[in-house]
Amino acid sequence: MRFDVVQHLPALQVVIPLLGAVLAAFLRRGIVAWGLASVVTGLMPLIAGGLLWQVLQAGPISYHLGGWPPPWGIEYRVDVLNAFVLLLVSAVSAVMMPFARRSVAFEIEGDKQASFYSMYLLCLTGLLGITITGDAFNAFVFLEISSLSTYVLIAMGRDRRALLAAYQYLIMGTIGATFYVIGVGLLYLVTGSLNMVDIASRLGPASAEHFRPIVVALAFLTVGVSLKLALFPLHVWLPNAYAFAPSFATAFLAATATKVAVYLFIRIFFSIFGIAVSLESLRVCDVLLALSVAAMFIASVLAVYEQNLKRMLAYSSVAQIGYITFGIGLANQNGLTGGAVHLFNHALMKGALFLALGAVLYRAGTVKLAELGGIGRRMPLTFAAFVIAGLGIIGTPGTAGFISKWYLALGALDQGRWPLVFLIVASSLIALVYIGRVVEVAYFRATSEAAEKASDPPWNMLVPILVLAVATVYFGFFTELSAGIAAKAAQTLIGGLK
C-alpha cells in the first residue's frame, strides 16, 4: 500500500505540529525555531482547508488511529463544525506567525526563544487535537497538552508577575481538567464508552435508569470546560494570564485557546447530551444565558475601568465569550449560528487588537493607557487596525462583529425574548466606552514621552495586524465562509437535538 496524503489529513493535522514541537525542542537558536514553527503553522490551514472541503463535499470523515475501529480505538471525527474551528485556529495562527519573530526576540531572552516556539507548537497540537478528536478521553489528553504548554507560555512573560499569573491559571486549569475527567468518568460508568458518538447513542437508553449520574456528569463537564473557556464567574485566571504573557502568546491564546474550549462545550452540549436528554428540561440553557448576560455587562464595565490595555482587552474577551455562550444558551438555529460565527469573528478581531498592542509594546515600551497619549498619530497604521477591530468588538455595521450580534438578536427574537435583544445592544454600548476611551487618548491627547519615540512597526509585524483588521471588515460583508458554514454546523447540531 502507498502513503496517501488526502486519506491521512486528519492525523497529519495533529502529527505535524507535534513533530514540529519536538524538533524545535532540539534547537538552540530562536530564529531557526521560528522558521520551523512558521513552516509547520503554514501547513496547518492547508490541511484544515482540505478537511473542510472534503467534509462539505462528502460528509463527516472518520479516521481510526492505529487502525482500530471505534468505539474501541480512538477515532478522529471531522464534521462541518470542527473543520470550521480547525480552519479558524490554524489560519489565525498562520497569519500571526510573521509577527512572532521580532516580538518574541524583543520580549524573551535569547536562550529561551527556541523553547518558546516548541511550547507554542505543542499548544497548537493540543488545540487542534481537542478539535479533531471524536474521543472524550483523548480530548482530555489534548486539553492537558494545550494547558500545560499554555502555562509555560504565560510564565515566559517579561514581568515577574507572569509567574504568579501562570500559577493561578495552573491551579484553575487543573481544577477544570479534573472536573472534565470526572464528568467523562461518570459517562463511562453509565455508558461503558469513551467515543463521543457512541456515548451519545447509549446515553438515551441509559438515561431512564441512570438519570442522576448523567445530570452530575453534565454538571462536572459544564463547570470544567467553563473554567477553560473563562465563562463568567470562572474567568478570574484570564485577565492576569493575558496581561503578563508575552504579546504573541496573548494574541495566539486569545484568538484560539478559548475558542477551542467553546467548541468542546458545544460538542458536549449538542453532540453528546443534547441528543440523549432534553436540555430544556434540565434548565442548563437558562443558567448559561444568565451567566452570559452577566459576563457581557460586568466584564465590559471592568474593562472600562482598566488602565493596562492588555488587561482591558482581556476583560473584553471575557465579555465577548459571554456573547458566544449566549448563542449556545439560546440553543436554536439563529442563536447557535450567532455563537459559532462570533467564535470565528472574535478570534479575528481580538487577534488584531492584541497584535496591535504587541506592536505598541515593541515600539513604545508600555501598554498603560495613561502613558500613551497621541500614540495613534505616531503609529497611524497600527491604530487604524486597532480602531477597525475595535469597531468590530462594538458591533458596528460593516464589521464582522455586527454579523454575529445580528444572528444572536435573531436567535433571541425567535424565542420571543425581546428584552435579550435590548441587553445585547446595551452591552455593546459599554464596549463603545472602553474602545472609545483608547481612541480618545491615542488621537486627541498631547503626545506623551513614550509615544514620542514610537512609530509603526516593521512590515513583518504590521502585515499580520492589517490582514486581521481587513478580515474583520471583509467578514462584515461577505459571510459565505463565516456565517454560511456556521449556519450549516448549527443546522446539524440543532437537527440532532431531542
Next chain:
Amino acid sequence: MKLDLILRIGVKFLLPFVLLFALYVQFHGELGPGGGFQAGVITAGMVILYAIMFGVEAAKRIAPQRLVEVMVPLGVLIYAGTGVAGLLLGKNFLDYSVLAHDPPHGRELGIFLVELGVLITVSGTMTALFYAFSERGR
C-alpha cells in the same frame, strides 16, 4: 564532608540492581504491571539517589545536563516517529502491524519502540526536574 561508609558502599551496591529492576519493569510491562513510565521513574530515581549521596556534580558526570535535556524531546520523537512509520508504510497513524513480517510481531515491535520512547522522556524529564530544583538557591 565524608559521608558514612556503609551508606556510600550500600548505595553503590544498590545502583546496578535499581537499573536492572527498571529494565525488568520496562520489558515486563506487556505481561505484568509496569511499562515505560514506571521504568523511567525508577531510572531517574537511580540518578537522584546517586546525586543525593555523592552530590549533583558527580551525578552530572554520569548523566550530563545536556544529555538529559536532549532525552526529553528524543523520547517523544521516537514515539511519534514510530507512529509516522506506520503512516508512511500505508497504514493509519500508530498502526504498527506493518512494522514487521506479520501483524502480531509488528505490533510487538511498535509497542517496544513506543515504550522505549516513554522511558527516555520520563527519565530525562524527572532528572531534568531534579537538576533544576537542585540548582535553585546556589
